[in-house]
Amino acid sequence: MRSAHRKEIIGKIVVYAVLIIIALAMITPFLWMFSAAIKSDREVFKMNPFVFIPKVPKWSNYVDIWTKIPFLKFVENTVFLTIVVTILQLLTSSFAAYAFAKLKFRYKNGLFLAYIATIAMPWQVYMVPQFILMRKMGLNDKLLAIICLQAFSAFGVFLMKQFYESVPDDLCEAARIDGMSEYKIYMKIMLPLSKPALATLIIFTFVNTWNDYLGPLIYLKTQEKKTIQLGLKMFISQYSSDYGLIMAGSMLSLIPVLIVFLCLQKYFVEGIANTGLKG
């Protein structure tokens, strides 16, 4: 009995040790980023002794980044794109998913198959013809191109449909008997129920749009149209040794995503569990 008890304690110690090592590995780059962002270029790589916060923190890095490159313009563009894409994605895909999950209509299976078939298709396979098509439509070098690119994904429809299918049909049937229209059922019953799935979709869409690099790289050519990621990359290749500034810019680019994630994360595991994303 005592040896079993000891075994349990050893097990616990191992578990915590592993956890702490992994957590350290996960968090160290972020701590480094925070620390380097307030250091001067001479202090950045100083190792013995390593100081986390220098005696004279160089907060001015956070000010200079806004003047060295048109950072404000980049932030504006990215915020605009991310918000529009996220709203469009949430509305259109939850709307379509409701029909696929709860309504019977002609060509339902065929239409859904079109969505499923493209889920395993990497965007990179068709990005070139897509670019040509958008150029024909006059969308080259327009923010609208990125919106069209990101807002109608098959992934969103799939995720929401899986969630709606876990909602019992009786609920909709009862509402129909009460004379509610399908639009009302969607608005009044389904949307309020689907918070975890919506939160999950918001996190994915927000993170993807905010952090996207290749899409904006292909479409956005002029300086005033660029996003934070493009701007930051441009800054890094121009001032590759201005580490303090690079880190300050990187910190700024992370903050909005972290805020959105931290606000919605309590729904997140639940959302994944109920949307069939686990397979």
Add this chain to the structure above:
Amino acid sequence: MEKIKETQGSGQINILQDALKTTIEKVRDEKDEKTKRKLIRQIERYNNRIDMLRSGRRISRQTRKNLVAYSFIAPNFIGFCVFTLIPIVFAFALAFMNWDGSNPVSFEGFNNFKRLASDTFFKAALKNTIIYCVGTVPLTMIASLALAIVLNQKVIGRGIFRTIAFFPYVASLVAITSVWKMLFHPSKGPVNNILFTFFHIPQDALPQWFSGSLCVISMILFSVWKYMGYYMVIYLAGLQGISKELYEAASLDGAGTWNQFRYITWPQLSATTFFVVVMLTINCFKVYDVAVMLAGGGSGELTVSATVLVYYIYQKAFIDWDLGYSSAVAMVLFLMVLIVTIIQFRGQARKEA
């Protein structure tokens, strides 16, 4: 006027109902499955028509239902059709063409694919992408599963650990790769500094993390770090779906931790693992930003030792404007993903059978 219309209507209804009756009888006697199905559809149509005439509506109830459903789907489907489906069809066609985007298109047959066979840069890209996949997929899967199992137990600070593990996933690549490039800087970075001071590795033997053959390994390490949090969440969701009774029964039978994992957790998670492996493989094959940001120079150009398929697609299309050839490379990417997905599907189906 109204009266006449109504009587006309009821006359029509009678005719239709007679037709309906005879069709129903026909169905009863019909032996051939195909004609039977055809007749059943005919009955549906009669029913709809009668319904329409009775209620005096211009469109039947079923058409109305269809229209409502289509109105739900339309906003997404139109966008999806224009910006995804059409380009996909176009991509398949383009692989057999020669086009620079402005001059007339010419049909090339399999010439683009023949060119691929003797293209050393393409072969390097394909090789690197495959090495990257073979390294990243199993490592990420094992790491995320292990982390999920640990975090599924009752440990203090579980919520904080889960949140931290997800940080790398939400962080932007541009930002976080610039940190990695500092940490692993060949001459000044802390990692090599530790190797030099504590492990006494001579200055000129210190690893050059982002050039030469180490490049792909750095990419793999980075990707495992960045993406394991995401797959951990998926595994966590899977683990929460396993019934607790199974474990209770097993521990009554005296099964240890390892046996519980082997005979309960692993088989119960097979659907999750299938999903994780497929998603990981797809995501690995489309790697681009990780390579460009870790191994690309100032202008983001990749050398033979770090090039990947998507980089080559991008270069051929948007730098050289060799659109047909670029699409041929894209088809190779698509085929790789397709093959892996099919293999996985087969394995999954066999396990379930």
